[in-house]
Amino acid sequence: MPKVMNWQIGREMDYPYEGKRPDAQFAMIIDTNKCISCQTCTVACKSTWTSGRGQEYMFWNNVETKPYGFYPLGWDVNILSRHGVQDISGPVYAGKTLFESAPDGTMVLGYLPEDVDYANPNISEDDSVGQMDTGGFLQMPHMQWMYYLPRICNHCTYPACLASCPRQSIYKRPEDGIVLIDQSRCQGYRECVRGCPYKKPFFNSVTRTSEKCVGCYPAVEQGRQTQCTMTCIGKIRLQGFISPPGKEREDNPIDYLVRIAKVAKPLYPQFGLEPNVYYIPPIHVPSPFLKQMFGADVEAAQQAYRKAADDNKLLSALLLFGSTPSIISGFSAQNGQAIAVNKKGEELVRVPFKEPIFVRPGFDEQFQTHRSNAT
Amino acid sequence: MKRMFSTLFLAAALGMCVAGVSQAAESAPESLQALRVSGKGPITDVGGAIWSQAKAVKVAMQPQVVAVPTNPTPAIKEVTVRSLHNGEWLALQLEWQDYTKSDTVVVDGFADQIAIELPVVYDEKSPPSPMMGNVGSRVNVLQWRASMQKDLDRGREMKIQDIYPNAPDADLYYTDRLSKEAGQPYLGAKGLGNAVALQGSSPVLDMMAEGFGTLTARSQPQATGKGVYKDGSWHVTITVPMAPAGENAPKLAVGGKTVVAVAVWDGGSQEVGSRKAWSDWVNLSLGQ
Numbered sequence: 001m002p003k004v005m006n007w008q009i010g011r012e013m014d015y016p017y018e019g020k021r022p023d024a025q026f027a028m029i030i031d032t033n034k035c036i037s038c039q040t041c042t043v044a045c046k047s048t049w050t051s052g053r054g055q056e057y058m059f060w061n062n063v064e065t066k067p068y069g070f071y072p073l074g075w076d077v078n079i080l081s082r083h084g085v086q087d088i089s090g091p092v093y094a095g096k097t098l099f100e101s102a103p104d105g106t107m108v109l110g111y112l113p114e115d116v117d118y119a120n121p122n123i124s125e126d127d128s129v130g131q132m133d134t135g136g137f138l139q140m141p142h143m144q145w146m147y148y149l150p151r152i153c154n155h156c157t158y159p160a161c162l163a164s165c166p167r168q169s170i171y172k173r174p175e176d177g178i179v180l181i182d183q184s185r186c187q188g189y190r191e192c193v194r195g196c197p198y199k200k201p202f203f204n205s206v207t208r209t210s211e212k213c214v215g216c217y218p219a220v221e222q223g224r225q226t227q228c229t230m231t232c233i234g235k236i237r238l239q240g241f242i243s244p245p246g247k248e249r250e251d252n253p254i255d256y257l258v259r260i261a262k263v264a265k266p267l268y269p270q271f272g273l274e275p276n277v278y279y280i281p282p283i284h285v286p287s288p289f290l291k292q293m294f295g296a297d298v299e300a301a302q303q304a305y306r307k308a309a310d311d312n313k314l315l316s317a318l319l320l321f322g323s324t325p326s327i328i329s330g331f332s333a334q335n336g337q338a339i340a341v342n343k344k345g346e347e348l349v350r351v352p353f354k355e356p357i358f359v360r361p362g363f364d365e366q367f368q369t370h371r372s373n374a375t
Numbered sequence: 376m377k378r379m380f381s382t383l384f385l386a387a388a389l390g391m392c393v394a395g396v397s398q399a400a401e402s403a404p405e406s407l408q409a410l411r412v413s414g415k416g417p418i419t420d421v422g423g424a425i426w427s428q429a430k431a432v433k434v435a436m437q438p439q440v441v442a443v444p445t446n447p448t449p450a451i452k453e454v455t456v457r458s459l460h461n462g463e464w465l466a467l468q469l470e471w472q473d474y475t476k477s478d479t480v481v482v483d484g485f486a487d488q489i490a491i492e493l494p495v496v497y498d499e500k501s502p503p504s505p506m507m508g509n510v511g512s513r514v515n516v517l518q519w520r521a522s523m524q525k526d527l528d529r530g531r532e533m534k535i536q537d538i539y540p541n542a543p544d545a546d547l548y549y550t551d552r553l554s555k556e557a558g559q560p561y562l563g564a565k566g567l568g569n570a571v572a573l574q575g576s577s578p579v580l581d582m583m584a585e586g587f588g589t590l591t592a593r594s595q596p597q598a599t600g601k602g603v604y605k606d607g608s609w610h611v612t613i614t615v616p617m618a619p620a621g622e623n624a625p626k627l628a629v630g631g632k633t634v635v636a637v638a639v640w641d642g643g644s645q646e647v648g649s650r651k652a653w654s655d656w657v658n659l660s661l662g663q
Contacts, residue, residue, distance in 0.1 A: 051561060053550075105444055113483065167590060168588055189648035191444065205538050207571075208480055
């Protein structure tokens, strides 16, 4: 089996295909600290892509409450338990990836969810890790916690769905790294559903083929960010492209946040797929849980994020989330503003570090009424 | 990436093919003889009197352990095969024991399936690999699916309630409000004409292959058939024209010879794709 370089685990690993990176790699950053699980992204995705027969319970984008929310049920604990205890302590991953753990006669360690696992897409919404004792809400940090995890396909550099498909019906586009299932070739074997640890290929029981997030490729081809990014009312997402390892550009906000400031982390990097959706970890959640989910150096990311207000560059990159429907290629901080440009260098948007404050009198003379909001 | 992968598989497949031939020499199955019967058109009869004269051949099924994912312990060990032809159409009747009738497909539910393959061009001295042919030596694969038989027997388009009886419809299906052309992108595989997604025309997929992972629907599919589940067994007839339209299907002559191989999947054991049982080539002669 060929060896490929996975920068997220700091070493080479086995993968069934040679390690050729696409010309550009689709990537997304999601700030979990700002997500309120309003599911606007989910609805935007659903009404755009999965409105057909057989897609009734299919959510290419979902938002689940961690630690007890899952879609499909138990997706991560199921694969983590099969994966077993792995050494995730060092910068170079000492454990085995899912490809290296593949049982004989298979490409990747995986499992097939049960049909009923998809029946409750928002199970355990808002459940925290335990009961809050009397007075507990006054303590810092909180004794109990939960957070929201929005999820789409990770458009992995080394997709397990692609590796699992015995008839090469899944391909990774060389122009943008988006991973697609060819609907004219899929025979509905569900090897991709079994192989993907994130359980983001879904089986459509009416067409009897597997379907997955398409990275809103028609929008991306036009330089527009995905539906789930553009419609997010909390402006928690940024979608663009990540550069290959060693070719980071400091003015690319995705490169900057992931590789330079290192505040955004991949989801379960120990699986070995090099996923390209990155998460700013929740700062209120205990690090032992987050280390398993986002990697060993998650505490440094939490600390950097806490100090973002004092770091103009980091602040600029974070302020550009949800600020423009166009894909941001470059950014800078100038005169108290974050400025974004597209790949042609044309200015897309300016976001002030501090919103101007306008104070109005509490009483409106024109309408002879009191104002409920004076600022 | 794909090319390298295919090359590796082909090398493995050819290696296995050689091993398979030598195994077959030790215990070659009986030959099939397609008796000529009267009539015209496709022979879709299952279990009727027409089959009483046809010689039954028991074909041993082997685990598929070459292509990944493998199936080292397949559920079905033997398939009984009979053959007939009417000068226009060839038919094979396949019967096997299966105590779990599986014809509903959901994410963890798989349908029973059986397939036959025929070399597109039969060369007695160098037949294609029985494992889905090889580059330069194509096979015609004809796969009957219990789920597609159910679609045909239902006589109408499948609805979500056919799988989940208490499921409500979505508030709006765009395709119900749009023209056929405008609604096509919302139909996924069905909109693209993927044969596995189309329902109601034939329970048999008419395909070609030239090695693992190459299975492709023929542009002019003609094969059809019928499957009946009775007393713990499937009885399936697959029929093909002897003078097929289009490419990648064999032209068969009265009095001629070819070979046929069988693959079978037990849905109840989650067998699908390469997780199957397969047979070596069985000689087939077409009676005068």
